[in-house]
Amino acid sequence: xxxxxxxxxxxxxxxxxxxxxxxxxxxxxxxxxxxxxxxxxxxxxxxxxxxxxxxxxxxxxxxxxxxxxxxxxxxxxxxxxxxxxxxxx
Numbered sequence: 001x002x003x004x005x006x007x008x009x010x011x012x013x014x015x016x017x018x019x020x021x022x023x024x025x026x027x028x029x030x031x032x033x034x035x036x037x038x039x040x041x042x043x044x045x046x047x048x049x050x051x052x053x054x055x056x057x058x059x060x061x062x063x064x065x066x067x068x069x070x071x072x073x074x075x076x077x078x079x080x081x082x083x084x085x086x087x088x089x
Contacts, residue, residue: 013063015056022047023056023080027063034070036063041080053083060084 015023026040038060043052060072074084 015052015059017047017052017055020044020047022052025056025060025080026077029067029069030073031069033073035073036060036067036069036071038072038074038081038084040077041074041084042078043080043083049083053080053087056080056084057087 011027013025013027014021015025021044023044024042025038026042028037028039029035030037041056043049057072064070064072072088074081074088076082076085
């Protein structure tokens with residue numbers, strides 16, 4: 001699907017908390033910068049703050065480590081991005 005028609009990005013990681021879908025994260029690896037880039041972060045209705053952001057960050061750190069990257073970079077795209085940025089170091 002062409003980029004302008006995508007709602008959540010190209011490579012979207014669904015974030016489950018328990019058995020509920022709470023957010024969708026558009027991710028990419030920037031190997032040169034050593035970063036796992038969250039190109040977009042979108043909360044599902046009724047989610048996206050506090051514990052959801054902390055759980056998302058824990059999963060992002062796990063994925064970052066698995067990929068052998070140094071840090072996580074959260075961009076401003078998406079309604080869930082500010083909550084992730086608030087809990088990210």
